[in-house]
Amino acid sequence: AQKITQTQPGMFVQEKEAVTLDCTYDTSDPSYGLFWYKQPSSGEMIFLIYQGSYDQQNATEGRYSLNFQKARKSANLVISASQLGDSAMYFCAMRGGRGAGGTSYGKLTFGQGTILTVHP
């Protein structure tokens, strides 16, 4: 079974500074994908970034980058130059591949989320 752990219930950051949101995972699947979603106070789920387990380079999307450390089973989200609009709940999620029984194939498993507050 897959498990995603986000150990930071809440994080605070000053506007224009960088912040790292932690995510660790556990899986027996040989291949998997890691996702980050943002949920602002309005409630919608917004896809931010994706990292495949066999990708050689860390994923980046604008101000978002994923610090992927496979051996440590971590997939931390780094937000550079924080903006007030970045204040939201952030979810880390994992999707398994076809290997290892494929029981997690196709399905996203989510962490508990981290609430990020950006101060002016």
Next chain:
Amino acid sequence: DAEITQSPRHKITETGRQVTLACHQTWNHNNMFWYRQDLGHGLRLIHYSYGVQDTNKGEVSDGYSVSRSNTEDLPLTLESAASSQTSVYFCASSQGLFAGELFFGEGSRLTVL
């Protein structure tokens, strides 16, 4: 633009009543999912479908059912609503089963009194 819509967005019901939450997507995605979101638990998978006539149980499926009679719709039914099913429900769909992102609906807030 293609989209995924949920209805109703808000519903209040009484314990024991049957409730159906609708989910409709226009992307022609084969894969559809229902999640519930509760404080401290993130999003948990209720049921999912990989195509017409295919349905599967997720980690919190007790008390819920789904049916998939066409590609566009995956309604979620609570056969006999319980207070423990008060939650925010999200429907999602995806084209792929590995690398592709899930596209989420706006969510349906259900309160069971």
